[in-house]
Amino acid sequence: MTGVYRHSIDTKGRLAMPSRIREELGEVFYVTISMERCLTAYSSESWERFMDKIKAMPRVKQIKMRPLFAHAAKCELDSQGRILLPQALRDFAALDKNVAIVGAGECAELWDEAAWDAIDTVETTPENIAEVLQELDF
Amino acid sequence: MTGVYRHSIDTKGRLAMPSRIREELGEVFYVTISMERCLTAYSSESWERFMDKIKAMPRVKQIKMRPLFAHAAKCELDSQGRILLPQALRDFAALDKNVAIVGAGECAELWDEAAWDAIDTVETTPENIAEVLQELDF
DNA sequence: TCCCGAGTGGGGAGAAGTGGGGAGAAGTGT
DNA sequence: ACACTTCTCCCCACTTCTCCCCACTCGGGA
Numbered sequence: 001m002t003g004v005y006r007h008s009i010d011t012k013g014r015l016a017m018p019s020r021i022r023e024e025l026g027e028v029f030y031v032t033i034s035m036e037r038c039l040t041a042y043s044s045e046s047w048e049r050f051m052d053k054i055k056a057m058p059r060v061k062q063i064k065m066r067p068l069f070a071h072a073a074k075c076e077l078d079s080q081g082r083i084l085l086p087q088a089l090r091d092f093a094a095l096d097k098n099v100a101i102v103g104a105g106e107c108a109e110l111w112d113e114a115a116w117d118a119i120d121t122v123e124t125t126p127e128n129i130a131e132v133l134q135e136l137d138f
Numbered sequence: 139m140t141g142v143y144r145h146s147i148d149t150k151g152r153l154a155m156p157s158r159i160r161e162e163l164g165e166v167f168y169v170t171i172s173m174e175r176c177l178t179a180y181s182s183e184s185w186e187r188f189m190d191k192i193k194a195m196p197r198v199k200q201i202k203m204r205p206l207f208a209h210a211a212k213c214e215l216d217s218q219g220r221i222l223l224p225q226a227l228r229d230f231a232a233l234d235k236n237v238a239i240v241g242a243g244e245c246a247e248l249w250d251e252a253a254w255d256a257i258d259t260v261e262t263t264p265e266n267i268a269e270v271l272q273e274l275d276f
Numbered sequence: 277t278c279c280c281g282a283g284t285g286g287g288g289a290g291a292a293g294t295g296g297g298g299a300g301a302a303g304t305g306t
Numbered sequence: 307a308c309a310c311t312t313c314t315c316c317c318c319a320c321t322t323c324t325c326c327c328c329a330c331t332c333g334g335g336a
Contacts, residue, residue: 002211012296078315104203106189106192107200123205128205220325278336280334284331289324290325291322292322292323306308
């Protein structure tokens with residue numbers, strides 16, 4: 001999943017997913033909170049893989065993962081390729097109107113547009129890019 | 139991937155890829171930002187290798203890789219062998235009209251023509267080449 | 277000189293994003 | 307059970323953008 005797409009939430013709370021992202025996420029996918037002030041969308045396959053990892057954990061550790069599930073939503077695209085985000089999730093990431101949908105490799109992230117721009121300018125520096133490329137051994 | 143090709147971006151933002159480069163990159167490839175003021179094009183195979191590495195990483199580490207993916211685009215050749223570069227990527231490398239497509243071994247780089255000429259004249263000297271060859275133990 | 281592949285340019289159909297009307301489901305209070 | 311509100315999600319309309327197709331140019335080779 002790649003690219004940044006700037007869409008808007010309409011007055012009915014609908015968010016159009018970019019077609020490039022839709023292709024990879026599929027018709028049904030999962031959106032949950034992230035370690036940052038944004039939401040993360042996983043394809044069904046990624047989600048399943050995630051679940052398998054959780055199931056393999058001891059019960060005590062599973063409980064620590066609870067918030068992630070409690071705040072996750074199974075999203076289905078409507079006939080126009082849009083989703084309806086639960087209010088609680090919109091609040092978490094402070095999404096009101098302008099949203100940046102960001103491809104982040106395995107998953108997609110949903111950011112308030114301004115928040116994304118702020119993060120982006122900080123983390124997209126030549127030094128960081130060099131570090132990432134080195135890490136990927138390229 | 140070898141050689142330097144000088145092409146231009148037309149009024150619709152399309153860039154014709156040189157046929158020699160197309161042969162190696164394939165019909166579908168990925169373009170992303172580089173640590174320099176240019177873009178890098180990777181074949182699907184190279185990109186898949188990235189993705190496999192990413193998927194094997196823990197979430198926290200994945201997030202560090204985000205800039206690379208957020209600023210990447212999956213490019214497909216149109217029937218005339220051209221690609222449409224997202225505005226954001228064109229801006230990053232300051233590509234407006236004249237572009238130098240540079241073969242760089244495993245990947246290809248896209249430079250603003252003037253920027254490329256500037257870089258090229260500085261780094262392409264007998265002394266530098268000697269140093270490179272020595273470094274490669276070649 | 278003609279042909280062919282490569283690069284360039286533009287018209288136009290169809291996809292993608294946006295917005296709103298309205299039917300039907302779901303929840304609430306009497 | 308009933309009316310009433312709210313919410314979900316279908317459809318349609320409109321605009322913008324992508325990308326297909328066709329045509330032209332240029333340069334190298336037979």
